[in-house]
Amino acid sequence: MGGSNLGQAAIMRRFAKWHIWLGWLAGVPLVMWTLTGLVMVARPIEEVRGNHLRIERESEALPALDLTPAVAALKTLPAPATELSVVMAGKDPVMIVQLSDGSIARFSAADGSRLPQISEKQARATVAQDITGGDRVSAVTAFPASDPPFDFRNPVPVWQVALHDGTHVYVNRDTGRIAAVRTRWWRVFDVMWGLHIMDLQTREDTHHPVLILFATIGLIMSVIGCVLMFRRRKTRVRA
Known part of the structure; x- marks a missing residue:
């Protein structure tokens, strides 16, 4: 029995070392995932998408x-x-x-x-009519389908109507309809999403080796931590 207990204790010590080393590797990503997740749920998704406007x-x-x-x-x-x-x-x-x-x-x-495609004047009128505060315009910029703005990222020609509060309203130049509303909070959400999936370049790739590697490390570390917690609790009960 004594040899068995010593063997189990050695295994637990080895698990503890692995837990510490894996913690150094996965600690930063785990904190980042928690922080970015907290920021992303801080406001209702309807507000993030600008539906309230x-x-x-x-x-x-x-x-x-x-x-x-x-x-x-x-x-x-x-x-x-x-x-x-x-x-x-x-x-x-x-x-x-x-x-x-x-x-x-x-x-x-x-x-x-x-x-023809809708004009800047028509785009302004659409935003003023369909968006709260849409008459407070600071700038209007045309973007071709081949070079959409990063906070839009859809290959269609649009007018970007920038409002004084930092909101960007995108009006499809072909249809005349509002294609997207990007508030300041949406842009914060977008950065947090990029960090969350570890893809700040496109913010769309949720399946890449780096993310899978750190998620696997985090899972292994969590499982080992649960084993160690159970064994320590069991030891205290026996004492």
């Missing part, structure tokens, strides 16, 4: 329309249409067409004429 409006009823000219205009498109929708843009009905190549075309639903 969106002004809910009833959809405007479409007037009686003859869509024959607009539908006929689809023949001029370079690719087949996969989705059609008719919306009111101010007082004018607009047909938005999604093409099979991913591009978007806009037509006047009244006469079928091709419409």
Whole structure:
């Protein structure tokens, strides 16, 4: 029995050493995961996404329309249409067409004429109408689909409407709709998310060797810690 106890004690001492060394390796990531997780849940996700800034409006009823000219205009498109929708843009009905190549075309639903991308003035009007505080604009910048802003990261052409409170509202230049709202808190959340998944470059890769390695080390350290806690508790009970 004495030899068995000595053997178990030696194993526990070895586990304790492993626990300490693994703690040095995984300690910083564990603290970082806890801190970033705490920051990310500090505010409701709806507030992070800026949903509280969106002004809910009833959809405007479409007037009686003859869509024959607009539908006929689809023949001029370079690719087949996969989705059609008719919306009111101010007082004018607009047909938005999604093409099979991913591009978007806009037509006047009244006469079928091709419409250009929305202007800066139209983007400002959309934000002022649909976002709380949207009339307090500090800057408006156009971005092509090939070079979207980092806090947007979607390959579509947009107007970035920067508000005085630091909020960025992105208006799709093809559809005229608000594509995203990025508050200051969203940008803090985004940094915390990048740290949480250990990917500050793209902030999208949740499956890479570094993350898997440290998560595995943290798991092993936690399991060894639980074993050590159980053995120490058992020793005290016996004493």
